[in-house]
Amino acid sequence: MTAKPDARHYRALFLSDIHLGTRGCQAHLLLDFLRFNDAEVIYLVGDIVDGWRLRRSWHWPQLHNDVVQKLLRKARKGARVVYVPGNHDEFLRNYFGTHFGGVEVMETAVHETADGRRLLIIHGDEFDVVVRHAKWLAFFGDWAYVTALSLNTWFNLVRRKLGFRYWSLSAWAKLKVKNAVNFIGAFEDALIAESKRCGTDGVVCGHIHHAVIRKEDGHVYMNTGDWVESCTAIAEGHDGSFEIIRWADLRKDVVPAEDAEDGEETSQPVAA
Template identity: 70%
Template sequence: MTSDVAPRHLRTLFLSDFHLGTRGSQADLLLDFLKWHDAETIYLVGDIIDGWRLKKSWYWPQAHNDVVQKLLRKGRKGARLVYIPGNHDEFLRDYLGLQMGGVEIADSIIHETADGKRLLVMHGDQFDVVVRHAKWLAFLGDHAYNLALALNTVVGKVRRKLGFEYWSLSAWAKLKVKNAVSFIGAFEQALLTEAKRVGADGVVCGHIHHPTIRDDLGIRYINTGDWVESCTAIVEHHDGRMEMIRWGDIAGQYAVEFEDEPEIDKVAA
């Protein structure tokens, strides 16, 4: 990819569940995405740093540090950065209402889109029965999930040799663990109920690693997905239109598409 083309400029970026500090984090793909996208406001919707894993064993490669530095650099260049902690980075909830290194820390926030819609932005773990009432079970599920992540590479190689298409064992495992105790539908409904309670037109959340934009529930529900399996982001265009980007699917094509565009502004990657 060339760094001579100005990044795509958006009104807002919603990103969550990087899980920096774990081997499953797709930090390289995330860095690539951040090189190609700028925004006036960037919401980091929880589980950016995986404090659960880092407490047990330290894993912090250069790519993970580069993600943090890239985001902070965007803040220095004028982007507003809002960090909404999740359950894996809940240690930051001790600093709600403060600003650290130019990054605002909030438990939740109301975002107003360009077309006047009010969206409640929060991680969502507060409405997960596992995390809220049985944290030991959440940790157990987290161990199983990380084991599945470790097996992903082996499973992928075997499936390719057998001629099967890509399938994520970790995504399947996460879904099964969550479904055992808290159905996705119940989670979505709980978030929508909270959005209605605060008078919002919709909600943007993360947590369950299940990217979606839905308008069929009486109020808009948006889940940002994650940067472990789906590698998805939610973006708001300058007219208020919301879009999901599945970066793992389009990264290569995106570079080709923008290769021949004029150099609007030399922006360092």
């Protein structure tokens, strides 16, 4: 059995692209992450709930409800929780400036780091030309992505039976496609340009499911990744330093617990 990780407290945590309401959401790993990691402020950087998928077919297991309850519990215990909606949870864009259970819903946010830098917090779909100008194509791409994730689930089920750790077939395929790599580069450049236009020192975003911290011309670009493939988050330490937390790698032996009733006990480590 793998030992439990040490509990960590950060100045800020940034999460995005959880996609609650889809079968690909790795809610068990996110719950495990939230059990051991806390922060003064938690930014939910869009696509937390997948309204696109829920409109087509309802999928909301207890684990997904447990994630929501865990985040609300952190807000009740004093953490500031800021929700910046994305394109998959765009229904919440009708509620900018409101609070739900202590969670602030905002169009964008500006986070001030411990060392005085100002970071623009934005989901990023506004800079995806497919989402903006060809929504039908975005829906088709979403269907293709979900299909790839279904294959990924079966692929990793076989890997786990053979004693291998989780590995994202869909993420590997995406990064092998030249056009996808070019799109990621163009997306990053567009977000850095938006940060400069807004007069901030950098940007934290999501949307493209590719976690990275990149510096360019004195500006920093940070993408939180996702909780479907990579299970990553961005964290700011109390000294103003930033890191990518790759929870699937740190807790590769955590699998969903069967018939769990309590949100605190919905994942369990197993022998490698």
